[in-house]
Amino acid sequence: MSKLDRVVVLGGSGLVGSRVLGLWDADLDVLAPTHAELDVLDADAVAAFLDQSGARVVLNLAASTQVDAAEAERGDRQGLVYALNAEVPGRLSRICKQLDVHLVHISTDYVFDGTQAERAYREDDPPHPLSWYGKTKLIGEQRVLQHHPGACVARIEMPFTGRPYPRSDFARTCLRRFERGETIAGVADQRITPVLLDDAVRALRALVTLVTRRHVGLVHLAATDWTTPYEYARSIADCLNLDRDLVRPTTFDAFAQTRPAPRPRHSWLDVSRFVALCGQGILRSFEQELRDWAMQLHESQPSPASI
Ligand SMILES: NC(=O)c1ccc[n+]([C@@H]2O[C@H](COP(=O)([O-])OP(=O)(O)OC[C@H]3O[C@@H](n4cnc5c(N)ncnc54)[C@H](OP(=O)(O)O)[C@@H]3O)[C@@H](O)[C@H]2O)c1
Numbered sequence: 001m002s003k004l005d006r007v008v009v010l011g012g013s014g015l016v017g018s019r020v021l022g023l024w025d026a027d028l029d030v031l032a033p034t035h036a037e038l039d040v041l042d043a044d045a046v047a048a049f050l051d052q053s054g055a056r057v058v059l060n061l062a063a064s065t066q067v068d069a070a071e072a073e074r075g076d077r078q079g080l081v082y083a084l085n086a087e088v089p090g091r092l093s094r095i096c097k098q099l100d101v102h103l104v105h106i107s108t109d110y111v112f113d114g115t116q117a118e119r120a121y122r123e124d125d126p127p128h129p130l131s132w133y134g135k136t137k138l139i140g141e142q143r144v145l146q147h148h149p150g151a152c153v154a155r156i157e158m159p160f161t162g163r164p165y166p167r168s169d170f171a172r173t174c175l176r177r178f179e180r181g182e183t184i185a186g187v188a189d190q191r192i193t194p195v196l197l198d199d200a201v202r203a204l205r206a207l208v209t210l211v212t213r214r215h216v217g218l219v220h221l222a223a224t225d226w227t228t229p230y231e232y233a234r235s236i237a238d239c240l241n242l243d244r245d246l247v248r249p250t251t252f253d254a255f256a257q258t259r260p261a262p263r264p265r266h267s268w269l270d271v272s273r274f275v276a277l278c279g280q281g282i283l284r285s286f287e288q289e290l291r292d293w294a295m296q297l298h299e300s301q302p303s304p305a306s307i
Contacts, residue, residue: 007029008030008050009061012032017032019198020061023201047099058101058102059204068261070131082136086143089105089143089144096151102211102212103144103151104207104211105152107138109156109222111155112127112129123270124218130264132261134264141218153219155218155221158193158194158267159195160194161198170232174232174237174247184233184248185250188250191267193225193227194222203274221269233247235290240294
C-alpha cells in the first residue's frame with residue numbers, strides 16, 4: 001500500500017474512525033464520506049460510491065455501538081442495531097467482493113460470553129454473545145466472511161485514549177472521578193485486555209496492507225497482557241500521582257447487576273495471531289499503553305502559558 005492506494009473509511013467520525021483519519025492521512029489516500037454524504041443503510045448508494053471511488057480497500061467502522069441502549073431492540077431484526085451491525089456488513093462485503101475491493105471490518109470482544117477464565121480468547125474459540133449488540137456484531141462478522149472470504153475481521157477491545165474525545169472511556173471516567181475525589185468501584189475478578197486507541201489504529205494500518213497480499217480472516221487486536229478493571233484504575237492513579245485508595249474492589253456479579261445489557265465477564269483477547277502476522281511492537285503491554293496514555297493526556301492539557 002502506498003500514498004497512491006485509496007482506502008475508503010466508513011464511520012470516520014466515530015471514536016476509532018476519527019483517530020484513523022488523524023493517523024493515516026499523511027500515509028494513505030483516505031476517502032471518508034460522512035454519514036450525511038453516504039448513509040451506509042442505503043445499499044445502492046454504497047455500491048455506487050464504492051464503484052466510483054477507486055478504492056483498493058474499505059475499512060468499515062460504521063456501527064451501532066451503544067451496548068446498553070441496544071438491549072431495547074433485543075430480538076428486533078427490523079431495528080437499527082440489527083441493520084447497522086448485521087445487515088450492513090453483509091451487504092458491504094457482497095459489494096466489495098463484486099467490485100474486487102479488499103475489506104477490513106471491525107468487530108468486538110463482546111462476541112464471547114466471557115466464561116473462559118484460564119486463557120484469553122483466540123480467534124478459533126466458539127463465540128457466544130450475551131448482549132444484543134454482541135449478537136448483531138457476530139452476525140455481521142459471519143456475513144462478511146461468508147460473502148467475502150478474503151476479508152479481514154478485526155475484533156478490538158475497550159479502546160482508550162488520552163486525547164480529547166467527546167465520549168468517555170473507562171480510563172477517562174476513572175480520571176474524572178479521581179479529580180473529584182470520588183470513589184471508584186473496580187471489578188477485581190474480571191480479566192480484560194484494553195487496547196490503546198493509537199495502537200489499535202496502527203494495527204489496523206498494518207492489516208489494510210496485509211489484506212491486499214494474503215488471506216487474513218479473523219484477528220484480535222488488544223493489549224498483549226491482561227489486567228482487571230480494579231488494577232486498571234489503580235494503575236491510572238499510580239501513573240498520575242492520584243489517590244489509588246479511592247479505588248475499591250468489587251465483584252463482576254455486583255457490577256453486572258447495575259447494567260441493562262449482559263456483559264462477558266472475562267473479556268480478554270489473545271493477540272498471538274496478529275503478532276505472528278504483523279510482528280511485535282504494534283500491540284503492546286498494558287503498562288506500555290498506559291504510559292503513552294498519560295503522555296497523551298499531558299500533551300492535550302493546555303499549558304498555563306497558553307490559557
Ligand atoms: N468503542 C468501543 O469501545 C469498541 C469496542 C469494541 C469494538 N468496537 C467496534 O469498533 C467499531 C468502531 O467503533 P466506534 O466506537 O468508533 O463507534 P462510534 O464512535 O459509535 O462511531 C460509529 C460511526 O458509525 C457512523 N454511522 C452510524 N450510522 C451510520 C449510517 N447510517 N451511515 C453512515 N455512517 C453511520 C457514525 O457516524 P455519525 O456519528 O455521523 O452517525 C460514526 O462515525 C465498531 O464496529 C464497534 O463495534 C468499539
